Amino acid sequence: MAPPPNIAIIGAGPAGLTLARLLQVHNIPCTVFEKDPTPAHRATNGGCLDLHPGSGQEAVKEAGLWDSYQKYARYSGQAYIISDETGQQQLNMRGLDLGRPEIDRPHLRRMLLDSLQPDTVRWNHKLVRVEEATAATKTPPTMHFEGGLVEQGFDLVVGADGAWSKVRDRLCSVPPFYAGLCGYELWFVDPDNACPDVSALTGDGSHWAVGRDERIISLQRQTDRSIQLYAFMRKNERWHQAESGVDDPSDPAQVKAVLLREFAGWAPQFRHAIEAANGIVIPRSLYMLHVGTRWLHKAGLTLIGDAAHLMTPFAGEGVNVAMHDALLLARSILAHPHDMVDQAAEQFEKDMFPRAKVFQQATWDSLQDRFDKDGNEKLAQGFRQVAEEFKNGSYVNDGSKPDALFM
Template identity: 40%
Template sequence: MSPSIAIIGGGPCGLTLARLLERKGIDYVVYERDETDDSGRRGGSLDIHAETGQLALKEAGLFEEFLKYARYEDTVFRIANQKGERVFHAEEGGRDAPEIDRIQLRQILLDSIPSTKIHWNHVLKGVTLDKDGHHILEFTNGVSASGFKLVVGADGAWSKVRASITEAKPKYSGNHYIESRINPGNSLYTTMVSKVGAGTLVCLGSSKEIVIQRQGDGSYRIYLGISVPENFVRGGAVDLTDTESTRQLFLSSEFFEDWADELKDIIRHSEDFSPWSLYYIPPETMSWKPIPGLTLVGDAAHVATPNGEGVNCAMADALSLATKIATYGTDDIDRAVIEYEEDMFKRAVEHINSGLEMGAVMRHKDGPMALISFFKTVTENATQSS
C-alpha cells in the first residue's frame, strides 16, 4: 500500500509539511534528489518570522529545538553607500525574526521524521498518468511510484510537478547574485569581524549591491548583486572556478571599480564563487484550475526574487496545506487542496510582487536612500494596519 501523500523535495518546505503530517497521523513519503542527508548543499542564513515560519515550527512541535540554533543577535541590519558610509542601523531585537542557517533548519526537520519516510537519490523526471488516470512518479534512477491520493510538488523553482498543473514558468528578473565567502581562516576575517560584526550589512550604489551576512559558524557570506544577461555564467562571460580572474572582473570598471577600497577588499579576499540567477513566477499566473491529486508548495508554486519572505512563505504553505488535509481527511483531499490553493494564491501574489518591488529598490539609482524610504513606508503601513 502506498502512503496517502507523496512529497517531492526535502528542503525546509517539504520537510515542514512532512513533520506536520507526521504529527497529525497522516501517512506520507518524501522523495529527495540528494543522495544522502549530508550532500553538501548548505545554503545561506534564513530569518524566521514570528507570524509564518515560527508559527509553523510551533505547530510542528519544534520551536524549542529551533531556539537552540536561532541567532537573535544577527537581526542587526545596516545600510551603507558605495563609499562604505553607514546611513541606516537597525538594532538587534527590532523584529522577531532570528537567523538560522538553512542546513541547521533542515537538520532539525529531518531529525523530526522517521528516516524510513524519506527516499534519497530520487530525482523526479516527470509525472505521467496511467490508463485509469492515476499519477505515476518517474525518477531518473529508474524507480517509479504511484497509488498516492496527493502528490505535492515541493521541488523548487524548476519543479517537475508544476508542468502537470500549470503552464507557468519562472521568468528571469535581469539580476544575479554572485555568492562567495570570507571564512575564519581568511586573512581579511579579523577585519570583517571588527568592521561588519553581527547581522547583515547591505551596501548600495551605481545600481549594484554588496550584501554581507554573518553565518552560524562565524563566517561571512557575500552576495554581489549585479544586472547581467541570463547566460552571464553559462555563456562563459565569467568562469567562477577561476577565483583570481573572477575577482579581477568584479573589481573592473564594469562592476565595482568605483566603490570604496574597504568594500573592494572583500571582493579581493572572497572565495568559493557561485552563481544565483534570480527568477520569479509571473504573479498573473497565480491561479489555475485544480488538478485532482496534485498541488504545489513553496518555490515550486511561487518562486520570487529575494524579499526576506521566501522560506517563511513556503513554511506558511506547508502549515496551511497540512491543516486543510487534517480538517477534511484524506478521503476528501481534493477539497482540502482547493481551499489550500485559494489561500496560497493570495499569499503568492503578494510575495512575488514584494520581491519585484524589493529588487527595484535595491538596484534603484538613488542607492541606499531608496531602500531606507522603502523600509519607512513598510513600517508605517504595518503600524497603520495594526
C-alpha cells in the first residue's frame, strides 16, 4: 500500500487551517505555510462571521471541533437592525435563533490553530511562485518563497492564500477585479462606556444603514463588546489614492473628515458614530473574481476559498464556501487511493466550479440589491420573510443554498 500523500497548504486562513485539521484527523500529513510572521501579527482580521449549517458548521463538526466552537459562538449576534440614511428603521429583529451564531475571526483562527499538531504551521513563509508537478521527470510541485527558500517533497500544493493568491497565478491568468466599492473600517473600543449612544445604535448584533445615495454604514458587535464600523461607497478604483484627500489613511482625523463629507446628508446618529470612533482606521477596497471563474487542472496544484472564488462580503458566504471547500477536498483525498491525490484534487475542482458559481452569483446579486435606491427595503423584506418562515416552522437553514441575507 502506498504511503499517505504529503500535502502543502499555502495560507493559514479559515480554509487552509480547516483543511489541515481535517487531514490530520485522518492521519494525512500536511504543512501550512503562512506569510504572517506570527499568529498575532495582524491588528485586525475583520469582523465577525456567521457559520452556516451545511457548509461552515458542517466542516467544524467533521473536524471534531463542535464543542470548541460552541464556546465562542454568540447567538445574541443574530440580532439585526436595518434602517435608511435618515435613521428610519425598516426592521429591528431580536430574539430569533436562526442557527447561524456569530464568531469573531480571531477566535475562529485560534480554535483551528489550537486543534493542529505542533509545528504544523510554518510562519514567515511568503510564497513568491509555484510550479506544477512534471510527470516526465517525476518532479513534484515546487514552491519558491521570499528569501530564496525552495520547498519540494509534497504531493499536492493547495492554494488557500486568499485574494491575491500566488498559486492561482500559476493556474489562472485572470486576476480579481475591482467591485466598484471602497471605504473605511473604523473601530470602537469599550463603546458601552466611551460612546453608549453608538453602543445602543448597534445593539447586540448588526445594524445596517442602507442609503439611497449608493452608500452604506454597517455596525457590528464583537464578543468583547467592541464595535466595528464599515462605511462603503461606490467610487472608482483610484479614489483612495487620488481623490479622497487623505494623505495618511491610518490617521483617524483625516479619515473621519472625509467620511463626514461623504455622508453629509445622513442622520446625526450615523455622523456621530463616525466622529466617536476611537480605535484604528483601515482603508478598504473590495475586489472579486468573475462569477464562474475556472481553470484547467495542473498536476499537483489546486485552490480553495478566496483563492478559488473571491467574493465581496454582501451575502456572508465567503468563509462558509471556503470551509466547505476544505471539507470536500479532504473527503475527495480520503476517497481516492493514496497514490491518486492529484486525481482527487481534479475531481474536487470539477465539483467545486458549479457549486461555487451559485454562491458567487448570489453574492453579486446581493451587492447590487444593497446599493440599489431601495436596498434597505429589499434587505428588510428578506429578513421579514425569514422571520415569518421561522415562526411558522417552514424555515430551512441547512446551508444547501445561499439566501443572500446574512453578512
